[in-house]
Amino acid sequence: MTSDGNDSDGGTETEAHERRECMACRGSGSVISNLGGTPSTLDCPWCAGSGERVPGIDAQARWLEQAPADG
Numbered sequence: 001m002t003s004d005g006n007d008s009d010g011g012t013e014t015e016a017h018e019r020r021e022c023m024a025c026r027g028s029g030s031v032i033s034n035l036g037g038t039p040s041t042l043d044c045p046w047c048a049g050s051g052e053r054v055p056g057i058d059a060q061a062r063w064l065e066q067a068p069a070d071g
Helices: 013-018 061-066
Strands: 029-033 040-043
Touching: none
Parallel strands: none
Antiparallel strands: 029 040
């Protein structure tokens, strides 16, 4: 597979990736969160619980959107 760095159609890079196991949850589709002091099992935010890597996902984006603005 070669790449010339030109991704003008917007979807080529995403479509070129092979299906791979999500590294964050190791393919299980869930992670353990210790937020709040009590461990709890959640759907993996990096693969949305599928167990397969989702290219381009920002798992922390929703937390940044919910954070109160300083000021």
